[in-house]
Amino acid sequence: MSSQRSLKEIVDIISTETSMGKEEIHQLINDKMEELGEFVTQLGAVHIVAREMGVDLSSEPPIQVQTTLSIDQLVLELNNVNLIGRIYRIYNQHNFKKKDGSDGVLQSVLIEDKTGKIRVVFWDQKVIELQDTNCKIGDPIRILNGYTKAGRDESVEVHLGIRSQIQIRPSGIDDSELPAFESEFSKIKNIRGNEIDLSLIGKVTQKDDILEFERSDGSKGNKQGLVLGDETGEIYVNFWNEKADDVQDIGLGDIIEVVRLASKVGLKGHLELHSSKYTNIVKRDNLADIIVKKGFIGSGTDIAAQLLPINQITELSSLISTKGLIINVNPLHEFSRENGSKGKVRDITISDSTGIIRVVLWDDKTQLVTENDINKIISIINGFTRKGRYSDIEIHCGNQTRVDVESIDSNSISQYLLDFTNIKDVTDEMKEAHIQGIVSDLSPIQDIKTKEDEIIQLRNLRVEDQSGTIRITCWRENITKISDLNIGDSIEIYNASVKEDAGYGTELLISKNSIVKKALNNPSNPQDFISSLEVSSLEIDLEKIKDIEDIEEGDEVSIQATVVKLIDKQFVYPLCPECKKKMKKENNTYNCAVHGDTDKPLNRILFTFVANDGTGNINVLCAGKLAEIVLELSADTAARMVEENESEKAPYSFLKANNFVNSELIISGKVNQNLYLKSLELIANSIEKVRYAETTKNMVKQIYTE
Structure with missing residues (x-):
């Protein structure tokens, strides 16, 4: 039968019927394979060459199918294939260049009936016809006048030619004759380690920068990391090489369908998913939004148990996780690296009841926090500690770090509010102080001439709480930190430098490292505390x-x-x-x-x-x-x-x-x-x-x- 002919036999038939030399025929086969790339085998290419040259390979009568076949009846080199099944999987569209320079397009679906599954391949105009049907997984499908050929792994595939037709959800089909549709997609919480051929639908909650690396043989590779979440949890997914390119148009909040992934336990103890060359990614715009349950699954450790209070973050060069209130967000800065690539950095400050700490966000993480997020809660998983510019330690958030920002109700925020120092307890033995109080005096901006004849600006304010009052000085550009304050405002001041008592009592200085912000309702100040009004000797004429x-x-x-x-x-x-x-x-x-x-x-x-x-x-x-x-x-x-x-x-x-x-x-x-x-x-x-x-x-x- 023709279905059993070898490559040599088919080349012989073409040579006999066309009087063409075998070397020339082999060159045509190679050209066809180069044109279609990975989408055709050598045996498939020789069939296409024979068809284009008008050579009928049915000298041994082919199996002519007049009725619908089941998948288990399909063999190579069938023509006029009629098939009914249910769509089990939809693969991405692939674009390629043909030998003549024109653009080609290919897309495939996997369909199943009660006897098995088979890949159905659409080319060029047939891809458009498929997409116009708005088909989805689970839909019944009828294929008319297809033909079979060998796929990349030598398995039987159905291809659609010019005379082929497709019908989605056609009438006259007994749905009970098809296998019942059961979702193949795993819920994230059910994923275990060392599984293969996993599929899931999830919402993108984090996207890292693409990572380029060099293999041991000197070749280059790249990896794109995403965090996907569903209503049961979140999981990290690594897309390698060409699959990393496939997710470049995927953004935060997108819902995607990913099939043929493998799971394993990563170095950090969390389950991870990894792509293979068979992985397929499809953006699903037609699905309802997913309310993601926060937290990685499969780590064996409760996420909350990993979170350190800020005052316990003391060890440099270590991975830590913490959670706090965003109290300050500085502008984003862009820079150029030594290799010419562009980078981004933004630093913020967070607090909890035990202290405050500076957090440095790099590259994609800079987009996760803006000035509008002040007084929101941030969770940092796997941040890296380093020596800070202004402090002994700070947290850096790069590719390996998970960052989440969320609003929180006022009743739950108290655990993240710093335990401020009472003003009466501020002494000149302290290096810095964090205070909260009410602005009771605010002087005009004064221009001061230095010994070097430089004109600088000075502004003073006085703040009081239920325990006492203190004078605070701002110099130079730091006066912008109090530009929007008014007498009577309740404020919080972090990292104010303590000035030595020069006979006027202990004072504070607003420095470059200081933070001044309008206060939240803080139980450290009694609810009914009202500031007395201080008399300014300069204010009344x-x-x-x-x-x-x-x-x-x-x-x-x-x-x-x-x-x-x-x-x-x-x-x-x-x-x-x-x-x-x-x-x-x-x-x-x-x-x-x-x-x-x-x-x-x-x-x-x-x-x-x-x-x-x-x-x-x-x-x-x-x-x-x-x-x-x-x-x-x-x-x-x-x-x-x-x-x-x-x-x-x-x-x-x-x-x-x-x-x-x-x-x-x-x-x-x-x-x-x-x-x-x-x-x-x-x-x-x-x-x-x-x-x-x-x-x-x-x-x-x-x-x-x-």
Whole structure:
């Protein structure tokens, strides 16, 4: 039978029927193999040459198939093959150059029936027809007028020619005659070591830079690492050589189907997957998103158990894993390596309750963290420790490192917040300090001339917590770190240098290594702590203070006066958290006309007192954060006073007990006409307690400078 003819026999037939020399025929066979590359064998090439030359190899009558065959009936050199099966696997499209320079394309599918599986190969226009069907794994398929030939491994394949047809999900097929569709794809949690021919569908959660290497024989190779995840876990996948090229267009978040992988236990104790020359990768855009369960499977160790607290990261040149709060992100920098390749680097700082540490991200890892991720949680698996530029140790994240960034609710974040030093405990014996507090004073930027006649900038601020207050200095470019701060802001300062006490108390210096950021809600500060308002000897010009009798409606003024009376009326007002409008209370529920009910309104203090400076009286309206700072009383505490005493006026007893009446204040604000009282009213935007020692110093300084 023709199906048993050897290469020599077919060459003899071609030579006999065409009078062509055998050497010339062999050259045509070699040319065809060069044209089609790895997609055709020598025996397949001679069949194609014979067909192109019009040589009929059916002198021994071929098996003519008039009906549908089962896969186990297929042998080489069948024509007019009709076949029905179910799509078991879809392989990637491959492009190649034909001998004449034109472009060729090939794609194949693996189909199965109840008797076995077979590869079906599509060429050129047939590839387009296949893709136009939008077929998917599990679909029934009918092949009409195909032909069989030997594949690369000498197994029987079905190829489609010009007269061939394909039908996807055709009518008239009894689905029960086909094998039931069962997913061949493994769930990641079920993968074990030393398995072959594994297939999975997963979401790309990490993509390393491609790694180039040199083999022992001097040849070059490359590897591309991806982390794939599904709802059961994550696993590292290594794509080697040409398979590394196949995943270059795959990005983070893409869902891919990968078949014919092998598993083994890697050097780090985790299961890994590796590609082979038979591995196939397909991007699946038509699948629903996968919610990935974080964490590598198969390591035998709980990921959480591997995470070190920051203060336990002490050993250099070692692999470590940790988890912390991102408190600072520096800009990305690009650079050129010695071999001419481009690199990227970004450094960040993270904290937990035990300390802070600098983390350096390299190349692809730089894209995983941006400034928008400050106050998010970062997990680092297999970072590498090195000596730092500004510290004894830092973490570097390269190809072998796994980095994950996630948001976290405020109730769970406390474990990652640094245990700050109380200001009263900062001493000049310390090299650096981490503090948290409220900005109580912020000086203007000053230009200072050095001994070298260089003009540099200086700015000071004062921060206080429940234990004390401290002066902080910023020089040169470091003043940009406090450029967005305002008095009353709650801030965190990391790595502030401690200055030696020169007679003015211990001070801090903001250095290049320091970090200044707006604070999260930190339980290290009592919830009801309100900063007292410090008097700045440079901020108040006593000559600009006006007498009450001289002020008029519309004036922006400052007065120095004594509190002589409190106006007893509602002290705390519940506001809607959404629109900030006043809410009505009914049966322990607060109602907003726009946003409905809530049991947790936003409380706001608003109270009025009468001030007298010896020339007259004026009503002063004080509200919001200013009221909380002046009174050293939070709005929530005032609201609890009202609730516990069942009286809207309960906070006034607190003010009287704390001698607010008879206190002397410097009050700045705008003068309005109160239509209800038919008198002037000062809307305060700044109130400072007069401390006579400071005021005297200020007066002396003004007199001296005059």
